[in-house]
Amino acid sequence: MKSTAAHDEKIAxxxxxxxxxxxxxxxxxxxxxxxxxHEVIEWLTGFNEAKIQELIEQKVSFETFFQQATMNPNAHLITGLICGYRVEEIENPLTQQVRYLDKLVDELAKGKKMEKILRES
Known part of the structure; x- marks a missing residue:
């Protein structure tokens, strides 16, 4: 499923x-x-708790949030459907990064083991 430029802009x-x-x-x-x-967010972005709080207080956009992130080299291992999109097929890099985060939060909420969420096994 392809996202539109307007959809990508809205997310950014x-x-x-x-x-x-x-x-x-x-x-x-x-x-x-x-x-x-926070452990999941830190794994994906490199942001510790203090940095997460700072970004929240600054009310940064997802665009700025991910520009400042150091993405985990294993982020490409995040696959599956989120919001009707297969994350590994999303063409816009920023939209894909936001959906990676959504997917990790979803897996956490579904009770997956942390080592599976953090792609350690």
Missing amino acids: KMSFASVYPHYITKVEKKGRTKAEL
Whole structure:
């Protein structure tokens, strides 16, 4: 499924701070913790808890968020469907990175083991 330029632009301009509370709610509703969410975000982006908080306070867009990230070299191992898109087939790099994060949060909420989420095995 191809995303449109308008869709990619909308995702790029969306603020990380506006989505972050939804990530927290999603994982906590399923019995996971904010610490586990931060572990997943740090694995993908290299951001520690202090940096995540700073980016939230600055209300950075996803575009800025991922420009500042040091993507995990194993991020390409994240595959599957999220929001109707197969993440490994998304052509726009930024949209793909946002969907990688969505996919990891989804896996966390679904109760996957952390070593599977972090692509360690």
